[in-house]
Every structure is written in C-alpha cells, then in structure tokens.
Amino acid sequence: MPETVFIKNLKDNVDKEVKIKGWMYNKRGSGKLFFLQLRDGTGIVQAIVSQNDVSSDTFQTADKLTMESSLELIGKVTKHPRHEDVFEIQTKEIKIIQIVNEEYPISKKEHGTSFLLDNRHLWLRSPTQRAIQVIRNTIINGIYEYLNKKGFIKIDSPILTPNACEGTTDLFELKYFEEGSAYLSQSGQLYLEAAIFSVGRCFDFGPVFRAEKSKTRRHLTEFWMMDAEAAFVEHDENLKIQEELIVSIVKKILKENKKELKTLERDIEPLKKIESPFLKKTHAEVVKELREMGSDIQENHDLGGDDETILTKKYDKPIFVEKYPAEVKAFYMKRDPENENLALCADLLAPEGYGEIIGGSEREDDYDKLSKRIKENKLPEGIFDWYLDLRKYGSVPHSGFGIGMERLTAWICGRKHIRETIPFPRTIKRLIP
Amino acid sequence: MPETVFIKNLKDNVDKEVKIKGWMYNKRGSGKLFFLQLRDGTGIVQAIVSQNDVSSDTFQTADKLTMESSLELIGKVTKHPRHEDVFEIQTKEIKIIQIVNEEYPISKKEHGTSFLLDNRHLWLRSPTQRAIQVIRNTIINGIYEYLNKKGFIKIDSPILTPNACEGTTDLFELKYFEEGSAYLSQSGQLYLEAAIFSVGRCFDFGPVFRAEKSKTRRHLTEFWMMDAEAAFVEHDENLKIQEELIVSIVKKILKENKKELKTLERDIEPLKKIESPFLKKTHAEVVKELREMGSDIQENHDLGGDDETILTKKYDKPIFVEKYPAEVKAFYMKRDPENENLALCADLLAPEGYGEIIGGSEREDDYDKLSKRIKENKLPEGIFDWYLDLRKYGSVPHSGFGIGMERLTAWICGRKHIRETIPFPRTIKRLIP
Numbered sequence: 001m002p003e004t005v006f007i008k009n010l011k012d013n014v015d016k017e018v019k020i021k022g023w024m025y026n027k028r029g030s031g032k033l034f035f036l037q038l039r040d041g042t043g044i045v046q047a048i049v050s051q052n053d054v055s056s057d058t059f060q061t062a063d064k065l066t067m068e069s070s071l072e073l074i075g076k077v078t079k080h081p082r083h084e085d086v087f088e089i090q091t092k093e094i095k096i097i098q099i100v101n102e103e104y105p106i107s108k109k110e111h112g113t114s115f116l117l118d119n120r121h122l123w124l125r126s127p128t129q130r131a132i133q134v135i136r137n138t139i140i141n142g143i144y145e146y147l148n149k150k151g152f153i154k155i156d157s158p159i160l161t162p163n164a165c166e167g168t169t170d171l172f173e174l175k176y177f178e179e180g181s182a183y184l185s186q187s188g189q190l191y192l193e194a195a196i197f198s199v200g201r202c203f204d205f206g207p208v209f210r211a212e213k214s215k216t217r218r219h220l221t222e223f224w225m226m227d228a229e230a231a232f233v234e235h236d237e238n239l240k241i242q243e244e245l246i247v248s249i250v251k252k253i254l255k256e257n258k259k260e261l262k263t264l265e266r267d268i269e270p271l272k273k274i275e276s277p278f279l280k281k282t283h284a285e286v287v288k289e290l291r292e293m294g295s296d297i298q299e300n301h302d303l304g305g306d307d308e309t310i311l312t313k314k315y316d317k318p319i320f321v322e323k324y325p326a327e328v329k330a331f332y333m334k335r336d337p338e339n340e341n342l343a344l345c346a347d348l349l350a351p352e353g354y355g356e357i358i359g360g361s362e363r364e365d366d367y368d369k370l371s372k373r374i375k376e377n378k379l380p381e382g383i384f385d386w387y388l389d390l391r392k393y394g395s396v397p398h399s400g401f402g403i404g405m406e407r408l409t410a411w412i413c414g415r416k417h418i419r420e421t422i423p424f425p426r427t428i429k430r431l432i433p
Numbered sequence: 434m435p436e437t438v439f440i441k442n443l444k445d446n447v448d449k450e451v452k453i454k455g456w457m458y459n460k461r462g463s464g465k466l467f468f469l470q471l472r473d474g475t476g477i478v479q480a481i482v483s484q485n486d487v488s489s490d491t492f493q494t495a496d497k498l499t500m501e502s503s504l505e506l507i508g509k510v511t512k513h514p515r516h517e518d519v520f521e522i523q524t525k526e527i528k529i530i531q532i533v534n535e536e537y538p539i540s541k542k543e544h545g546t547s548f549l550l551d552n553r554h555l556w557l558r559s560p561t562q563r564a565i566q567v568i569r570n571t572i573i574n575g576i577y578e579y580l581n582k583k584g585f586i587k588i589d590s591p592i593l594t595p596n597a598c599e600g601t602t603d604l605f606e607l608k609y610f611e612e613g614s615a616y617l618s619q620s621g622q623l624y625l626e627a628a629i630f631s632v633g634r635c636f637d638f639g640p641v642f643r644a645e646k647s648k649t650r651r652h653l654t655e656f657w658m659m660d661a662e663a664a665f666v667e668h669d670e671n672l673k674i675q676e677e678l679i680v681s682i683v684k685k686i687l688k689e690n691k692k693e694l695k696t697l698e699r700d701i702e703p704l705k706k707i708e709s710p711f712l713k714k715t716h717a718e719v720v721k722e723l724r725e726m727g728s729d730i731q732e733n734h735d736l737g738g739d740d741e742t743i744l745t746k747k748y749d750k751p752i753f754v755e756k757y758p759a760e761v762k763a764f765y766m767k768r769d770p771e772n773e774n775l776a777l778c779a780d781l782l783a784p785e786g787y788g789e790i791i792g793g794s795e796r797e798d799d800y801d802k803l804s805k806r807i808k809e810n811k812l813p814e815g816i817f818d819w820y821l822d823l824r825k826y827g828s829v830p831h832s833g834f835g836i837g838m839e840r841l842t843a844w845i846c847g848r849k850h851i852r853e854t855i856p857f858p859r860t861i862k863r864l865i866p
Binding site: 068070182428 | 437454456457473474475501502503530531535537538552553554555558566567569570573574581584586587590591593594605606607608609610611615617624628629630631632633634639642644646655657664665816819820822825826827828830838856857859861862863865866
C-alpha cells in the first residue's frame with residue numbers, strides 16, 4: 001500500500017506511487033478521460049483518470065464523484081509537461097469515503113455576503129478563504145518568532161475583568177457569581193504592564209471584545225489582539241520595535257505564502273516596498289496635510305476612518321502618526337516632555353488605504369500624574385489601585401503597543417472586509433455559526 | 434556610555450563594562466562593601482559595590498537602596514571566582530530610577546495565599562512565579578513548534594457562541610444585542626472540526642470558561658486550552674501525536690529551563706523518564722486496578738480526581754486511559770467499532786499524582802448517528818445544524834484533543850495549585866487584580 005502524502009509534498013515524490021486523502025474540488029472531462037481537482041488542506045492537485053489505465057470500477061467512481069465528495073486516490077506523481085513546479089497524479093485507483101448527494105450549497109457562482117457568512121463553516125473551504133487563514137497563521141508565527149528573538153515572554157492576560165482599559169462604555173457585561181459584574185477585556189495591556197516587572201518584556205495574543213454598535217467593514221465585536229509591553233523601552237525604541245516586527249512579518253509572508261497571495265490575486269509590489277524606515281509624522285502635521293487634501297478634521301480630533309484612507313493611499317510606506325492630542329487618547333499614556341498637551345504615542349497606519357494596524361505609546365510612570373488622570377477621567381476609584389502600585393514599587397519607563405490581528409491580516413491579504421480574516425466572525429447581528 | 438545588556442547575556446560580556454537596568458531584589462553587607470542582588474526579568478546577578486572603587490555618591494546610593502527600587506548600574510562583568518557559569522558585576526556607578534520608600538508588601542517571610550493573590554500584580558515578580566511564567570512560555574512555544582512541523586495551522590476559534598460544546602450547564606451567559614444570549618466558549622473543538630475541511634489539520638490556543646462552582650486546586654473559571662484537530666487521523670494516530678507532543682515539550686523544558694526548574698526546586702528525575710511509549714490502559718482495566726487499590730469507582734463512572742491521583746502516583750510514565758463508557762463522555766465521540774457502548778477516546782494522565790492533562794477522541798463522522806445522539810442528549814435543535822453539515826458534505830474520519838495549559842504547566846513545574854500557573858487567576862471568589 002503506497003504511503004499517504006500531503007499535496008504540498010508531492011514535489012518530493014515524483015515518479016512514486018502515493019495515496020492522497022482529500023476532497024474533490026472540481027472535475028472536467030468525460031468519455032475516456034477525467035481531470036479531477038483534489039484538495040487536502042495543504043494544496044490542490046490535478047489527478048488524471050484515463051479509462052485505459054484504471055479498472056472499470058474506478059472509472060465509474062470517477063464518473064460519479066460530485067463536488068466536495070471525500071476520497072482516497074492512489075496514483076503516480078508526475079511533473080506537469082509544461083508548467084514548472086506543478087505536479088499531477090496519474091490515477092490508478094479511487095476509493096470513495098463519502099459521496100455528496102445533495103448539491104453543495106456553495107457553487108462557483110457568486111453568492112451574497114449574508115449567505116456566505118451563514119455558511120461560514122463551509123465557505124472556509126474555498127481557496128480564497130483557506131489562503132487567508134494560512135496567511136493569518138504565518139503572521140501569527142512571524143509575531144512569535146520576532147518577539148521570542150527580542151526576549152518577549154508570552155503572558156496570557158485575563159479576559160474576565162472588573163474594569164475597562166479605555167473606559168467602561170461598549171463593554172460586554174456578565175454576572176460573576178457573588179462578585180457583581182465582570183466585563184470582557186478590551187485589551188490586556190494593563191496586565192502586561194504588571195508582568196514586565198517580572199519578566200522584563202512580554203506579550204499576549206488573545207481575543208478582545210467590543211460591544212460597539214458599529215457596522216463598518218473595520219469592526220467586529222470579537223477580534224484578536226497582540227499586545228506587547230517592555231520595561232526600559234521609551235517612545236522612539238517602541239516605534240523601532242514595531243517597524244522591525246512589521247517588516248519581518250511582510251518578508252516572511254512574501255517568502256512562505258507565494259501561492260496563497262496568488263490565490264488571493266494580491267498585488268505583491270506594494271508589499272515588496274515595506275522596508276525600514278517607515279514614514280513618521282506628528283498628528284499636527286497630518287491634520288494640516290489632511291485639511292489641504294480637503295478633510296474637515298479638527299486639530300484636537302482623532303483621525304477618522306476616511307482620513308486614514310486618504311492619507312495612506314498617498315504613500316507607499318506605513319506611516320507612524322505620533323503625538324496625538326492627549327485628550328483624544330487613553331489616560332495611561334505618558335505626555336510629551338516638550339508639550340504637556342500631547343501624548344507620547346503613535347498609531348501605525350498601513351498603506352493602500354488600510355489605515356490603523358497598531359496603536360501604542362509610552363506609559364505614564366509617575367504615580368502622582370497617573371493618579372490625577374484617573375480622577376480626571378472619572379474612572380471608578382479603587383479598581384486601579386493595583387495598577388497604581390506599579391508606579392509605587394520600582395517604577396520604570398516603559399512602552400507598548402497593540403496589533404489588531406484582523407486589520408493586519410486584511411492589509412497583507414489585500415481584503416476589504418476584516419470579517420473574512422477571522423475564522424468565525426462575530427458582528428452585532430451574527431453569532432452563528 | 435556602556436551598552437545596556439540583559440543579565441541572561443552577561444556570559445558574552447566578561448571583562449566588559451556594561452549597564453544593567455533593573456530592580457534591587459536583595460542586599461547584604463555594610464561598612465565598606467555591599468552585595469546587591471539585581472534582577473531585570475531575564476535573570477538575577479550579584480553586583481559588588483566596594484567603597485574603594487566608587488564615588489561617595491554611588492556608595493551612599495547603594496546604602497539607600499531598598500527592595501524593588503529601580504536603578505541603572507554600570508560595572509565590569511567578571512566570572513564568579515568559584516562557581517561555573519556564574520557572573521558578577523564590579524560596580525562603578527549607580528543611578529536610581531525610583532527609590533521605594535514604603536515597605537514592599539511581599540517580604541521574604543511567608544504570606545497567606547489570599548494575601549498573595551490579592552497582590553498578584555506584585556507576587557508575579559518573585560523568582561518562583563517568574564520561573565513558572567517562563568516555563569509556561571516555553572511550553573507554548575513547544576506546542577507551536579511541534580504542531581507547525583506536523584502541518585497544523587492555527588485557527589482562532591470564537592469565544593462568543595450560541596451553544597455549548599458539552600451541554601449548557603456551567604456557562605457564563607451574556608446579553609448579545611438583539612440576538613438573545615451568548616455564552617463564553619468551553620472549547621473551540623466544534624469550530625476546528627469545520628476548519629479541518631479547509632486546512633486539513635489545525636489547532637487553537639485561547640481562553641475558555643467554566644462557571645462551575647468547584648473550588649478544588651484543579652479548577653479555575655477562566656483557563657487556557659490548546660485544541661488540535663486533524664482530518665484522516667484515527668484513534669491510534671491521535672494518541673501517537675499527543676505522545677510525541679508531550680515528549681517534545683518536556684525535552685524542550687529540560688534543555689531550555691534548567692535555571693527555572695532549579696528555582697522551583699523541581700525534581701527533574703521524573704521528567705527525564707518521559708519517553709515513548711506511554712502506558713495505555715482501557716477504562717475497564719483502570720477501574721479494576723483502582724478497585725484493587727481500594728477505590729469505590731463504579732464500572733460506568735468517569736475517573737474522579739482522587740482516582741487519577743492514586744493511579745498516576747503508581748507509575749512513572751503518563752497513562753492513556755482509553756475507551757470510557759460512552760455515557761460519561763460527550764455526544765460527539767465516535768463509538769468503538771468493537772463495542773458500541775464505549776467511546777473511541779482517551780484521557781492522558783500525567784504521573785506524580787497530577788492526573789488529566791489531555792482529553793481527546795475520534796469524532797463521530799456519520800450523519801445519522803450524530804443526529805441521533807444530539808436528539809438523545811436533548812441538545813437544542815437547529816443550533817447544531819452547521820455541525821451536522823460537516824457530516825453531509827464530504828465527511829472524513831477525524832480526531833482531536835485538548836490540552837489544559839494550566840494543568841500541564843502545574844505538572845511540569847511540580848506545583849500543586851494550578852492558580853499559580855496562570856498570570857491572573859480567576860476563581861469563583863476572585864476577579865481582581
């Protein structure tokens with residue numbers, strides 16, 4: 001019995017007889033010859049079934065095969081007569097695992113988004129959706145690799161929390177035994193700030209939640225964040241770490257996911273331009289530039305989604321927008337020593353109209369200043385006592401940032417809607433499947 | 434200005450002048466000589482401050498330093514005169530970042546658990562707690578490395594779900610806009626089963642939740658699970674993957690975390706015995722063995738915590754307990770073809786009294802059988818339609834398993850309570866910090 005081989009490993013098995021286990025994706029031909037497209041999760045291969053080379057049982061089986069039917073196929077691996085790096089199977093035998101009798105709901109024709117999302121458990125099988133998940137996986141591995149190399153330790157921050165990182169609006173609330181309400185975390189940052197005093201540098205990677213009623217293509221109620229935090233790292237070094245991380249991820253994708261980028265019809269020229277140094281502009285500079293481009297953005301306002309779009313379409317490199325007005329940013333950000341009204345922060349905007357993929361800042365490390373800001377922001381008293389303790393017992397300068405996994409994946413994959421980048425998207429109207 | 438160096442890298446800087454940024458962990462000496470223990474998150478080093486070698490300012494600074502004060506220290510790296518692989522700093526200059534004036538709450542004396550958990554944000558700094566997190570990080574990396582090598586793709590399964598994997602009891606419930614209730618996931622398994630039809634093999638790693646009122650040392654309300662799922666993998670191969678994974682993790686820990694294991698006073702001899710093959714016993718065999726050892730376990734019962742303890746103290750290898758009575762296991766498990774009353778499942782029990790660290794099974798792949806079980810278990814109708822679809826469109830044999838990250842970490846670290854193995858534990862009485 002020949003060995004079972006993954007389709008991605010066929011190149012190492014030329015002229016050998018192998019077994020493929022997978023699903024039928026497509027079929028052409030009739031009469032004396034069938035061309036089956038098989039997929040097994042690692043790739044797609046064409047298997048040629050010639051009436052002259054197989055038993056009549058196997059030929060009839062090939063005839064019967066319907067889309068998404070599961071099967072085992074035995075045959076010899078050959079090089080494609082013309083295309084470099086393409087392999088085929090000369091079929092000897094086919095064994096059906098399950099024949100699909102009902103018509104598979106997702107055909108080649110165009111379906112509406114709502115239908116596809118209702119059938120997300122099946123839609124995931126399509127080559128584009130598979131490619132997005134494979135690229136997402138490479139991004140995750142790229143983050144781990146870079147952060148490990150730089151001495152960051154994974155610290156899994158909690159989801160059930162009594163407080164909110166950036167205020168208490170838009171939180172999912174639940175009853176927590178006799179302790180009153182718990183809220184689902186919007187960010188693990190505050191917890192990572194505690195952990196840097198233990199391990200120096202750390203990161204988390206997990207789901208976060210926003211009960212926002214936004215329905216834009218950039219919003220999900222549940223999404224994945226990677227937060228990183230480092231002791232003794234100040235604003236400029238914080239940006240340098242982010243820049244190196246993004247450059248290393250894009251290089252890894254270009255190297256490891258050529259096929260998936262092609263499946264997605266992603267133009268890779270813009271990705272090839274992602275090199276150090278990124279652009280760096282202050283919020284004030286960006287406001288001026290945007291107003292010249294026709295935006296009505298005010299000097300003391302955050303950038304809107306449309307502002308990010310027009311700005312990032314103008315340049316072919318990611319842009320750090322730094323030093324936002326402190327009033328539009330979170331209470332824990334350190335102020336610019338040169339201007340108390342500005343936060344020592346930066347958002348990283350991805351090019352091609354994608355906008356924010358990272359938000360970060362140096363953190364306020366002075367007990368009195370932080371305590372005053374908590375009061376000014378009318379945050380619940382007592383609940384941040386532990387967070388203030390970090391400024392009491394050996395406070396140090398420190399900085400961090402958070403990457404929105406779906407926004408980063410959408411940009412790298414060149415997809416418009418972030419709902420395609422997470423396996424099972426959750427929006428205000430969608431909890432199933 | 435000398436370069437800032439992590440303590441873990443001092444070995445590469447012998448005879449060089451370096452800068453260390455960190456916290457004072459301990460101090461001995463007086464008069465003309467101080468021995469400072471400094472920690473920076475990557476290790477601990479002794480810095481010697483001799484009155485003859487430093488300015489009077491620096492010597493007075495050393496005198497003033499209190500526990501957990503943050504500082505920068507410049508000095509020359511030397512080898513310890515007697516101990517191999519130990520390095521010291523001959524101090525030239527000290528700059529205080531923040532002197533701790535209040536007494537640090539966690540002193541060297543014994544504290545009660547409740548006090549330590551109230552101060553978890555500070556307790557994390559202690560060498561034992563740091564060591565546990567560093568080992569947890571190595572375990573996480575070990576899981577990623579092994580699964581990547583075996584072709585598993587990370588698929589982030591959702592937390593907000595309309596249904597429960599193993600019934601609807603003990604779930605955290607929350608209001609989800611106009612869609613009714615959502616529940617926090619207990620396992621991503623069902624979603625991974627959908628994803629294998631896209632990527633073949635996949636895994637998730639994220640928080641899961643149980644609103645159980647259990648107060649044992651083995652329970653948390655929020656904990657981390659790694660679920661893996663693979664198409665075309667049947668029961669025996671499923672166990673082989675788990676065995677290889679555990680062996681590779683333990684080898685990695687023994688190689689990379691010698692210092693941390695020593696800090697924890699972990700006896701590493703039992704870990705060195707973790708080699709293939711593991712023991713494999715059926716549930717029926719284990720019940721017989723336990724009854725001979727004095728347990729009152731019944732033939733059709735699950736193993737209790739005490740049963741797992743006495744059984745796993747008897748052997749020095751992990752034990753697969755397979756083929757439990759189907760009635761005590763989840764509805765989605767495939768039945769043993771040789772005995773319809775048994776599930777084609779196995780729990781992996783860690784030695785030294787630790788008990789279950791993995792639960793897994795082959796999954797039912799037949800539409801009619803699965804549909805019948807959903808009805809028998811009185812699970813809500815309709816909600817599993819998408820899950821049943823997976824048995825309608827190209828069903829394949831498949832298996833998977835879930836690792837409880839905290840139980841695995843507790844065993845490897847040799848800790849009794851799993852609450853120490855997660856950065857910020859959540860129990861029925863604890864939501865802060």
